[in-house]
Amino acid sequence: MQYLSPFTTIKLESLLAPRTGETKLGQRVHIPTATDDLSTVLAQAKAANVRFAIIGIGEDIGPRANLGRGGSTDAFDSAMKQFLNFQSNRFLTGTQCLVLGQIETTDLQLPGSSTAEQLRHNVEQLDLRVIEVLTRVMQAGLEPIVIGGGHNNAYGLLMAAKASHKRPIAAVNLDPHSDFRPKEGRHSGNGFSYAAASGALGIYHVLGLHELKNSEATLEQLKAFGGHWHTFQQIWVRRELSLETALKSITKELNNSSLPVAVELDLDAITNMPSSASTAAGVPLLDALHYVSYVAKHCPCAYLHLAEAAPSCHVAGLDAGYRETGQSIGELIYSYINGRINAL
Template sequence: MIHLAHISPNHISEIVSQRPLETHIGEQCQWLTELNPAALSQAKQQGARFALLGINEDIGPRANLGRGGSGPGFLACLKQLLNWQANDFFQAEQLLIVGEINLSIPVGSAEGLRRQLPLLDETVSHVTQQLLRAGLEPIIIGGGHNNAFGLIDALYQVTSLPVTAVNLDPHSDFRPTEGRHSGNGFSYAAQSGALGQYQILGLHEHKNSHASLQQLAQFNGRFHSYQAIWQRRQLSLTDAIADIIEHLHQGAPLALELDVDAINDMPSSAMTCAGVPLADACYYLYRFGRECQPRYCHLAEAAPSCHPAGFEAGMRHSGQALAELVMSYIQGRLSHLLPR
């Protein structure tokens, strides 16, 4: 069963701590209690710009024959981000906490899980369309990277233009369209016509099948590999980002994607010890937020239970990293307003 769960005002105190002479983001941000045009319009009139939406599911990675655990990322992020300070660097009323799309399905076969995913795609697209139509910028956290398909579809439906996607990810997620899972969100989006251009930063040369790379090439997808930037140092991260920006389709709506399994030692279904530094992932989001006009930002695949020290350590680690990523994106979007 799929539903959008809002956070009750009665439960805010369980997430946000209070201290004398301090004001936290969670005490000044806005909280949505009902998803409808009137409520979204009111929030926007009260200063909301960014809509924080969670997706609590792990069937996409499991349908891809991977590990589960990507459900609690949104809650992990809230527990950190909303306890940061509301100060001159961020006016917290600009942040609207929408709630979390919840999907819970017992362990089953990969084929059975894949049959469930189209309904999740529809729900993700429907909710995101409402946020986009209200003039808000969604920041989506949690769940598998399969949800990129629903998000790209939402942006396509709202703009009626093929979407350009930029993705920091060791995997292309351009596997054959043999059934929905976390490894083919972008190939399904391309097949549907919603995705018009695709560029990948940090693609790992040894973690993508020949079939995926061939299909990506046929789509004219572009990438700068992890090995070229961080291992062989053939070009800098700054130059790689500049090249991606230079090749963006002009006038196309931009989807900004990040799979946290790109980040070194980040708890995820495909956790790696040879990944991108968190600071570089933050720079990626800041730079695109500052220089381009993304319509949404998607942070996928955080899996606290995959932390080697256990779930609680994973919640702290994931939450801190996700909060840094969210704020890096927001500061990029608001760079012209930051104190100097």
């Protein structure tokens, strides 16, 4: 499959820990067959009443092109190890899901000595792959859940959603950074500003924007676009309004637009989450889960994007990073799926 490394039976068996008398999600999900092309895999999944396509993007060239830390290459594997070992039961059987695989990035990864210019060139090449694969997934009628890599991939996702839905997309992003920085070459800090300039982004709301982690120029540019935000300090520090009040306001704004909604979450918003820009003062994981669940339930969602998790950046090492990011992303995936299945 061009630009896609399919999730194989061998890969599934390496992650699955079956138990006698139990059925795990990994024993019920759909995976591609090695002999089929992408169009066939997607058509077969749709015919089997699959709704969600889970896709990884294992790269860190976007964060590094933004002069940040690397490490956001393994989030998909860590997440699948947890998610596929959840129980298949009355709450979620797993048959609604296709674990498609990862967008191929191996040839785009660059050594640590690479310049920002070289990295940004390769981010542009990655954009094309994300747009190509995700457009086909969405046009097949499946709802993507995209894991891993930098937040640079929001641009490709929004472009694919626009091509599939044939109109701009309304996006909400739980993130201390607006990622609306100047168009200075592609990186993880300007996916939304590039999408806005291309016409793919119709409405943009940032939840949990940190008041001191966005430059005045970026805030002014976001304001000029018509973007809105609730800050981290308003909700979690000064308690000027509740998360519930903010979510009701945001979903009302998004739904009034009558546009498909992109649900974005930068894992570095969550307290102590291993990521390219981890923070000690962040959003509790339970609030992030509620955010995903609430928007998924109350809005006509186009996709879920979980970006920037970096297991190797955990202070206790890679194994601990795999456990924490895997468990967190697994719970976020289920929160989204459950919200969409029970959407109002």
